[in-house]
Amino acid sequence: MKWKYGGWRAVIGAAVLVLLMAAGAWHFWLRTPLTNARPALWHMEKDGxxxxxxxxxxAVPSxxxxxxxxxxxxxDSSxxxxxxVTGLEDERASLTIFERLGRSAGLxxxxxxxxxxxxxxLRALVTQNAQLASGLDDYESWAAALLINARASAGEGFSSRKAGEAVLTAAFGRAGKPAAGLETIEGQLRFFDRLPEPEQRALLAQAxxxxxxxxxxxTELYRDWSQGNMDAIGRLFVAGLGQQPALRSMxxxxxxxxxxxxxDAIMTRHSAVPFIAVGAGHLAGKDNLRSLLEGRGWRLTRVQ
Structure with a gap:
């Protein structure tokens, strides 16, 4: 399989697009992305x-x-x-996992x-750009949805290499500081692979x-993120998922x-200071990661 649409990072990023599209979060009034950003950042404290x-x-504007x-x-202080997840830079290994989970015979x-x-x-999509949906019959519905979204979002002036995971990994690497993943690439993709077929087909139809x-x-997502507007991000990521309970739960x-x-468990055992970076949607909305950490006794202070 030849990858021409932004590589593996685009496929992982497509998982975020799928969530947003499932939420029906469409607002088109902003056409020019802001380039100077002040995304939200918190400091956490508990028991020293x-x-x-x-x-x-x-993905952010280039x-x-x-x-x-x-x-x-x-x-610097972390x-x-x-x-x-770590290891996205190893595209060959990542794609091997995607192909193993995403392809099935007899579909x-x-x-x-x-x-x-x-x-x-789909026919209209192929008419406009045959490459968007070519060669996908052998992919399970969730994988086909991610690939369509990754292909569609390529070449739009946005870059995954300028976004959080890539930039932070490079910064910590230059400083000789280690990186760890809360999940694995395979684990992330299995969240989609385990979805019932009706939910997978709903993702495909939305894609x-x-x-x-x-x-x-x-553009809309970047604007809200760059302004640190967590309420808007919460609406984008979560509001529409009430109609997709299996998606929201998993x-x-x-x-x-x-x-x-x-x-909480790892930091109870270690005194080292981590810089924790997860998708912004997990820090907004009901039962978000911030509120769950506060429920475990962590005091969060927003510093930006």
């Missing part, structure tokens, strides 16, 4: 332990400037980096997994419907609860 908590997005003095200071053709309106949309609107979505709620337990 401390940490930094930061929300990321997976000229975005978001490493503010406050974030740089937090990086001993290690915690991300949702029905992609159009037959869509209702008549979805099939019509087809919204393939032409990825620029607007990325991709948001269960993970937030698991991360809160991991972070």
């Amino acid at each position: 332990r401390e940490a930094w908590l930061f929300g990321t997005i997976h 000229d975005a400037r978001w490493l503010t003095p406050a974030i740089k200071k937090a990086i 001993d290690w980096l915690w991300l949702e 029905p053709p992609l159009p037959s997994r869509l209702d008549p309106a979805g099939g019509k949309g 087809v419907r919204d393939a032409g609107a990825s620029e607007q979505l990325l 991709l948001v709620d269960q993970r937030n609860a698991r991360w809160a337990s991991q972070i």
Whole structure:
């Protein structure tokens, strides 16, 4: 399989796009992304332990400037980096996992997994750009949805290499500080792989419907993130997921609860100061990671 649409990071980023598209979060009034950003950052304290908590997005404008003095200071004062997942730079290994989980023999053709309106949309999509949905019949519905979104969002002036995970990994690497993942790449993809087929097909149908609107979505998300507007991010990520309870439970709620337990347990045993960076949507809305950590006795202070 030849990758021409932004590589593995685009596929992981597509998982975020899927969540936003499922929420029906579309606002098109902003056309020019802001380049000077002040995304939200928190300092955490409990029983003499401390940490930094930061929300990321997976793609930013190629000229975005978001490493503010406050974030740089937090990086400098941290001993290690915690991300949702590490190892994305090893594209060969990551794609091997994706191919193993995402491909299956004997699947029905992609159009037959869509209702008549979805099939019509897929035909229109192929007419506009045959590459967006080519070669996907052998992929499970969730994997096809991620690939369509990754392909559609490529070339829109946004870069995953300028976004949180890549920039933070490089900064900690230059300083000789280690990085750890709260999850593995395989674990993240299995969240999608374990979804019931109806939910997978709902993701596929949404990906087809919204393939032409990825620029607007990325722009809206970047604007809210760059302004540190957590209420807006919460609405984008979570509001519409009430209509998709299986998605919300598996991709948001269960993970937030698991991360809160991991972070609390690890920091109880270690005095090193971590810089914790997870998707910004996990820090907003009901039962977000921040509130779960506060429920475990952590005092969070927003510093940016």
